[in-house]
Amino acid sequence: MSRQTVRRTASTAEMGYYPVLLDLAGRRCVMIGGGPVAERRVDGLVAAGAHVTVISPRLTRPLAALAAEDRIHHEPRGYREGDLAAADLAFVATDAGDVNAAVAREARERGLWINAADDPARCTFILPALVRRGDLTVAVATGGSSPALARAIREELETYLTDDYTTLASIAAEARRELRAAGRPVTADAWRRALGPEVRRLIVERGRDDAKHRLLELLGAES
Numbered sequence: 001m002s003r004q005t006v007r008r009t010a011s012t013a014e015m016g017y018y019p020v021l022l023d024l025a026g027r028r029c030v031m032i033g034g035g036p037v038a039e040r041r042v043d044g045l046v047a048a049g050a051h052v053t054v055i056s057p058r059l060t061r062p063l064a065a066l067a068a069e070d071r072i073h074h075e076p077r078g079y080r081e082g083d084l085a086a087a088d089l090a091f092v093a094t095d096a097g098d099v100n101a102a103v104a105r106e107a108r109e110r111g112l113w114i115n116a117a118d119d120p121a122r123c124t125f126i127l128p129a130l131v132r133r134g135d136l137t138v139a140v141a142t143g144g145s146s147p148a149l150a151r152a153i154r155e156e157l158e159t160y161l162t163d164d165y166t167t168l169a170s171i172a173a174e175a176r177r178e179l180r181a182a183g184r185p186v187t188a189d190a191w192r193r194a195l196g197p198e199v200r201r202l203i204v205e206r207g208r209d210d211a212k213h214r215l216l217e218l219l220g221a222e223s
Contacts, residue, residue, distance in 0.1 A: 016143045017126060025049035028086055032079045032103050033093035034059040037117045041091050041127070046071055055083055056094075079103055084110055093117035120144030129154035134166035135173060164203040168195070171203075171212040179221055186219050194218035 029045050031038050034056030042063060045052050052072040054063060059074060067074040075083075079099050083106075084090050090112045092103040104122035107114035116122040120143070128139035129150040138157055140150045172195060179186055194215055202211040 017141065019128075019139060019141070021137070022048075022089075024089065026051060027088040028053070029089045029091065030055065030084055030087040031091045031093065032056070032083065032099065033091075033117075034063055034074075035093060035095075036060060037093040038091070039063050041093060041115070041117070042066070042072060044127075050089075053087075055079055081106055084112055087112055090114045091117075118147075131157045131161055133161050133163065134169045136161070136165055136169040164200050167203045167208055167211070168200055171199075171208060171215055175212065175215050175219065175221070178216075179219065182221075184221060186221075190219055 024045065025048065027050050029050045029052050031042055031045075031052060031054045034054055035058075038054065038056070039060045039062055042052055042054060046066065053075060054067070054072055055075040055077065057076060057078060059067065063072070063074075066072045079092075079094075079102065081102065084103070087110075090103065090107040092100050092114070093116075094100055100116050100119060100122065104114050104116050104119075108124070113124045114122065115125055115127060120126060123144065126141060126144045128141035129147070131138040131140075131154055138161065140153045140157070142150050199211050199215050199218070202214055
């Protein structure tokens with residue numbers, strides 16, 4: 001192995017996972033397993049607009065309800081090799097280690113990204129703890145080493161990121177579109193100054209419209 005290869009390998013190990021948000025609308029996602037962990041994963045996939053197939057002899061009640069409403073497709077059986085043939089993304093969350101290993105092996109052979117619940121060594125991607133406020137998403141991850149810590153930090157962030165951040169994200173997006181349409185560039189420093197506590201306070205005290213007007217003023221778009 002060359003020194004350059006060694007350096008690249010060491011660098012990759014030090015950096016760990018690369019954070020990314022995926023557009024899964026219309027993508028085919030296969031979940032092997034139908035328990036509570038699978039349920040949490042599937043909820044997020046459905047919310048993202050994915051086409052979800054769940055392969056499991058049994059489902060939790062919420063998953064069974066999704067299947068009854070045709071919001072997911074359910075195959076009431078155990079995993080069989082080849083179940084990932086049509087998948088864009090694969091998930092496995094069962095209590096059987098041999099099943100989890102077989103699913104991960106098939107995914108890797110097919111070049112599919114795979115998330116194996118509570119088994120980072122078999123994952124090609126992991127799922128962070130999330131805080132969502134409208135279009136604002138904050139992700140917390142520990143590289144799979146301590147999910148409990150990620151959850152604790154998420155809970156702390158939830159108390160800080162109050163509901164006014166939902167409105168702030170919405171009016172910031174609107175202001176950005178309007179400024180672009182008008183051909184008025186705004187620097188990153190100007191955005192950072194404008195998106196401060198004053199606009200969030202106006203959202204709470206005087207409402208959305210006044211807050212947006214003030215945001216545009218701070219960005220130099222209104223007199």
